[in-house]
Amino acid sequence: MFPATLADWLDHQQRVHPRAIALGLDRVREVWTRLGAPAPAPVVITIGGTNGKGSTVAFLEAMLGAAGKRVGAYTSPHLLHYNERVRVAGRDADDVALIDAFGRIEVARGEIALTYFEYGTLAALLIFAASALDVALLEVGLGGRLDAVNLIDADAAIVTTVDLDHQDWLGNDRESIGREKAGIFRRGRPAIVGESDPPQALIEHAGRIGADLRIAGHDFRVDAQVDAWRWSGWPEACDDGTYPDSPPSVMLPEPTLAAPCQIDNAAAAIAALYALRGRLGWNPRAIGEGVASARIAARLQRFGGDPELVIDVAHNPQAANMLATWLRGSRASEHTLAVFGALGDKDVRGVVGALAAEIDAWFLAGLDQDSPRGLDARSLRAVVEATLGASAVHASEANVAAALAVAFARAQPGDRVIAFGSFFVAAAALGFAHEHRLGVA
Numbered sequence: 001m002f003p004a005t006l007a008d009w010l011d012h013q014q015r016v017h018p019r020a021i022a023l024g025l026d027r028v029r030e031v032w033t034r035l036g037a038p039a040p041a042p043v044v045i046t047i048g049g050t051n052g053k054g055s056t057v058a059f060l061e062a063m064l065g066a067a068g069k070r071v072g073a074y075t076s077p078h079l080l081h082y083n084e085r086v087r088v089a090g091r092d093a094d095d096v097a098l099i100d101a102f103g104r105i106e107v108a109r110g111e112i113a114l115t116y117f118e119y120g121t122l123a124a125l126l127i128f129a130a131s132a133l134d135v136a137l138l139e140v141g142l143g144g145r146l147d148a149v150n151l152i153d154a155d156a157a158i159v160t161t162v163d164l165d166h167q168d169w170l171g172n173d174r175e176s177i178g179r180e181k182a183g184i185f186r187r188g189r190p191a192i193v194g195e196s197d198p199p200q201a202l203i204e205h206a207g208r209i210g211a212d213l214r215i216a217g218h219d220f221r222v223d224a225q226v227d228a229w230r231w232s233g234w235p236e237a238c239d240d241g242t243y244p245d246s247p248p249s250v251m252l253p254e255p256t257l258a259a260p261c262q263i264d265n266a267a268a269a270i271a272a273l274y275a276l277r278g279r280l281g282w283n284p285r286a287i288g289e290g291v292a293s294a295r296i297a298a299r300l301q302r303f304g305g306d307p308e309l310v311i312d313v314a315h316n317p318q319a320a321n322m323l324a325t326w327l328r329g330s331r332a333s334e335h336t337l338a339v340f341g342a343l344g345d346k347d348v349r350g351v352v353g354a355l356a357a358e359i360d361a362w363f364l365a366g367l368d369q370d371s372p373r374g375l376d377a378r379s380l381r382a383v384v385e386a387t388l389g390a391s392a393v394h395a396s397e398a399n400v401a402a403a404l405a406v407a408f409a410r411a412q413p414g415d416r417v418i419a420f421g422s423f424f425v426a427a428a429a430l431g432f433a434h435e436h437r438l439g440v441a
Helices: 006-016 026-034 051-064 095-109 117-127 176-186 200-208 262-275 282-294 315-331 348-358 377-388 400-410 423-435
Strands: 043-047 071-074 087-088 135-139 157-161 190-193 212-215 221-225 229-232 248-251 302-303 306-309 337-338 362-365 394-398 416-418
Touching: 006 087, 006 095, 006 117, 006 221, 026 095, 026 117, 026 212, 043 051, 043 176, 051 071, 051 135, 051 262, 051 282, 071 117, 087 117, 095 117, 095 157, 117 135, 157 176, 176 200, 190 262, 200 212, 212 262, 229 262, 262 282, 306 362, 315 348, 315 416, 337 348, 337 400, 337 423, 348 377, 362 377, 362 400, 377 394, 400 416, 400 423, 416 423
Parallel strands: 043 135, 043 157, 071 135, 157 190, 190 212, 306 416, 337 362, 337 416, 362 394
Antiparallel strands: 071 087, 221 229, 229 248, 302 306
């Protein structure tokens, strides 16, 4: 007897494999083969990287949608509802589609144990294959080389950034992590890198397999203008073998997504579309519309009120530094109060240290009720106090909702409260905003 509801299926999936994370493609590829391995779409773009994956997917989805393409997007983790992970033409998959896909996977897997993420990846691919898509966007869950998403040979791959995160799985330095993330590249196909100084191991891997490597700041560029910016690509040879005098370029509006890094994410997305223009066309109008219209929850998402609530998913030092840059450039409030929670395998000291100068008071939240990897409030407080001193911590609560309640009770008019540190924090903060009817600013 199969599970009856989506919630039952998700509960079942967490019991099938003895480990929450089990990198490797052999098991998931065998099940995909048994399912017939249908192509998810005529064109597939895979998106990996340490930070910026979800935002880059959002830009691609908006740009392609504005160009009239039917797009499927697979992302993780979700914030409020599992259905958020699988979108077709801008709509979350419904329970019926997911349950049907899970049933097919269950029959096909036989005695093969799949992880929760592997079930979800296969379900997304099945739903996409049945949806008459033009393009499928697949966000890597962890790393790249051994991630379940990598069983699909992408027509173009993007690595947004490479920094330290998930070291237990990917290695203890940028070179090791970059090598793992470069595993999504394919021979002869566009390999887009969204930062100007990627690890040498990533560059070497791309060269070794013969990928068409394109690096930000070298092959494509961003030039800031007043209330706009210009994207410039790489010149391609004309039919007569000559090259144009100047590379192709397009003027674009500022993204609605707030962080300074969002232009870099948009630029990488545009580079992938430019590389695939022979198959997808080249539509500067749609690109501009997509840059302006792209939205994604919990990326410096602001909720109006006094005090204001800001929600972000920053959970590693690189993301924390980006968040600190944004806070320094947007000092509209009197004081900034942080509601912060973290998983135990994260560099809490690095995150807290990056934001120390921008936060006036810390309100800590335990996440041990949300995840086996979550730090409880007492353990988190010990790390934060050891990093910043005892006076920095104004409260530590058992969960995010309690920490938010205390922070808002202490906040004064003109202050802002920023909730960050994990997707679990962001999800709880979004629930708090909805419960208190805080409107998006």
